[in-house]
Amino acid sequence: MQITRASEYAMLGLLALARRPMGEVVMLDVVAGEEDIPVSFLGKIFQSLARGKLVKSSRGSGGGFMLVRTPESITALEVIEVVEGPVSLTRCLDEDTGCEHASGCALCGLFAEAQDRVKEVFSGTTVAQLAGRHIPGGMVRNARGRERIVFRSQQSQAGSSLAEKSAV
Amino acid sequence: MQITRASEYAMLGLLALARRPMGEVVMLDVVAGEEDIPVSFLGKIFQSLARGKLVKSSRGSGGGFMLVRTPESITALEVIEVVEGPVSLTRCLDEDTGCEHASGCALCGLFAEAQDRVKEVFSGTTVAQLAGRHIPGGMVRNARGRERIVFRSQQSQAGSSLAEKSAV
DNA sequence: ATCAAGCGGACCAAATTGGTCCTGTTTAAA
């Protein structure tokens, strides 16, 4: 279960759509600007989201992207799997290759359990829930135009486990 | 939380030691042979394990590796962190860089929770427990010598979620 | 002394990540 930038950006992009009235069409560079994502990369990601039927695109002037499902119905797991494909925590759990350590490999069971826990968390969280907690960030409009503001001090909310420094 | 071959091999290597009486010294190529791991790569990994005080090495003839702690006291999480370093599910949770999406990034919270679940699983499993479930596998001796045997049919035990094929 | 074994650094190829860029198509609007 590898969470890359692409998944992060996909979720942030969906949050940008979810903040708006359902069905509203938003241009790529607007989303990219709000969430501070490279627009060309976000384009690729939204292509995936469109193929995965999470958003619909319309072309031509006045075009852009809109949600095709309610934010309440889209889980984080769906988003991740649409952009990353059917991912797995290790190659042991990969659909194609499978575990190569053969017969009684105890590790597979362990990894499978860990992966299931992760999937539980992600499948139990919807875009709507995230949107509720999310403040767009990145760019903030002030008197002189657009300026990047970063609140380093707020990182600590990210998780208790961040503090534990282990051996390297 | 990225589980690479190195972590897998490290655990398998420790299992090989755990199968033996505590304190027994085992050579690298014996472990590598039992678990079907490239010996030179396993050497690197055991160097890490030695630095992480999970095993002790002795050099010269008759040398090899031995556990310095009981299999019951070594958790999977420790092993992973010794070989991979302080890993995180995403860059958002990385100690150094931290979340770059600024202020109210809801994703960090989500990722942190998922990561904590994974850590729970790994910190709740010991090498001893794994050793109990593990059958060395990989190589099986038969009449004509050594032959690689793979039990494809046993993959399915790895997790129910493996079957769900999502769009790519 | 000598041989067996791990140590540690240099090196390597392949895959993945995180993008960019350019040439289409589609569509709305002038």
Added chain:
DNA sequence: TTTAAACAGGACCAATTTGGTCCGCTTGAT
């Protein structure tokens, strides 16, 4: 009916990570 706006999709790219190999060095037992 142009034309310009906007996404689609493929090619390409550099940097990093992964998964190793190799070789000369050091250590330790006989």
